Amino acid sequence: MKAKIIPVTAFAQNCSLIWCEDTMKGCLVDPGGDIDKLMHEVKEEGITLEKILCTHGHLDHVGGVAEISAKENLPIEGPHKDDLFWIEGLPEQTVQFGFPPTESFTPTRWLNDGDTVTFGHVTLDVLHCPGHTPGHVVFFEKKSRVAIVGDVLFQGSIGRTDFPKGNHEDLIHAIKTKLFPLGDDVVFIPGHGPLSTIGDEKRSNPFLR
Template sequence: MSQTPPFQIKIVPVTPFQQNCSLIRARNGSIAVIDPGGEVDRLIAEADAWDGKIEKIWLTHGHLDHAGGAMELKEKTGAIIEGAQEEEVFWLSQISEQIKRFGTHMEAKNVTPDRWLDDGDTVELDGNVFEVIFTPGHTPGHVVFFNRHMKIAFVGDVLFKGSIGRTDFPRGDHATLIASITEKLWPLGNDVQFVPGHGPLSTFGHERQSNPFVGDAVVGRAGANTQGPG
């Protein structure tokens, strides 16, 4: 007899950027929302349809398409905001400026997390523990959320299927990003599935075999920068 999984995942692409916002529902109905970039009322409706209550908001980083709806979601649900790492104040404190820069008509507020996170910390949802992995490079305070039991990672804009995150934004660094992927993510295991900030899911093993920027065949030699989707 198969056991009910300890949590379920629903991926909801939001905003014109089609950012993968993830809703995690524990068995008791509590929900964590990872990277609510916008369309807050839609996210709340998704939680209601799932017979759940949004209690946690987890941020991988502070770019508009990932954090733009965080404060509104907190105001409407009472959920607490955890993440990213404290260096991400650089981006979270200027979300309103990002709106002007991207020329979008989105409404968004600067974010003040209830709790900053750092490497080795954990976040929790109804007993489900997610490890926090500090993965700078795309942004200075980027983090990844990893559940070891289910072997799944929510990687924001660090890694994509067939690509890696952009490093041409302020305080991005290509070499740091490569190190974050190869030194922090690869050791978690080839069988780990990951949810990227944009696009389809993949596994670390698949990317080690085929990713043209960070696969095993190219690690150790200079790789060209990428203008990836994030």
């Protein structure tokens, strides 16, 4: 699996363009906005999009989902159904944060812990990691040892839990029981900021001591 990070929106959210090198079929993970920019990158890399993946329902992660899905006729997979209230509230979120208008959407497939997602010859494991939002999921690709973790974990920090239905204890539990066992060598792509590894965060992240 190959991955390219494309920061989008005023929140510099890391949208991930991921693809199978054998087939050049791929996905956009968390296309939060700046749709023209995203589709330019897809074309530049010569990728055929198969689907859209969502880690959670916050505006900066899913603001472009409905439009891209409609224009490109793409299915939407994720997040977990516990984030339905966030997705239904997208029109109100756009007003609150001054974003361009966007529609809510219904995922083609809600995801649960233990599910898998496929595109090309690539299979991603799905980990339900609540805390930042109740329906947050993480995508893990075993062969490349890469995890796309959304706003669960960052370099030197963790996701906020002061949003509606956020829970600090759930977040720490998810990080330690779902992400740590993946292995210290695993590189993760966070929803904002630079990449890191699970091992580095276990050793130095002040929120996880």
